[in-house]
Amino acid sequence: GESVGLHLPTLSVQEGDNSIINCAYSNSASDYFIWYKQESGKGPQFIIDIRSNMDKRQGQRVTVLLNKTVKHLSLQIAATQPGDSAVYFCATGGTGGSYIPTFGRGTSLIVHP
């Protein structure tokens, strides 16, 4: 079956540093790759997605990189702030246009002031 996993369960960074959260996926047929952020006590929040025909996409302070050759996805957060502390989930997009994400386990990002 399909698996979506994060490389590290916890990532600690200093405020102002850049953060890189990595993810590996198994289903090469996935059309979309998505990142969500979940703060404590809240539901997930959509951050950014990228289609399988792209290798880079930028948002506000975030960049997602997709390497289909090695089935690897990363989320880069520039100038990390304490408000970025949360669990980050990568997810793969359902094939066939179902728009149901398959979530991985998540990486906890801890930002130290």
Place this chain on the structure above:
Amino acid sequence: EAEVAQSPRYKITEKSQAVAFWCDPISGHATLYWYRQILGQGPELLVQFQDESVVDDSQLPKDRFSAERLKGVDSTLKIQPAELGDSAMYLCASSRGRSYEQYFGPGTRLTVT
């Protein structure tokens, strides 16, 4: 900013009892999702609605779970009878159409004793 509303936020029930969760999506969002999230894992889809119709309930344990969205607006998820293994966070999300940019509510934390 409009948000997805869920109630109750917390529910403790004994096994074999019935329990119900309510969700009010963002106004104008035609697509509504119910997810279950076990602690430390990513959410998993239970059911997806497009307006009042069920689009995907393939992962819904239909012997004990039911969901409805009668008027295509708010939705109720019911479990009867509850089992110990149902203890989890139940998340509701909505989107304008079928999209990965889903807006999640705060969830209902269910504990079955």
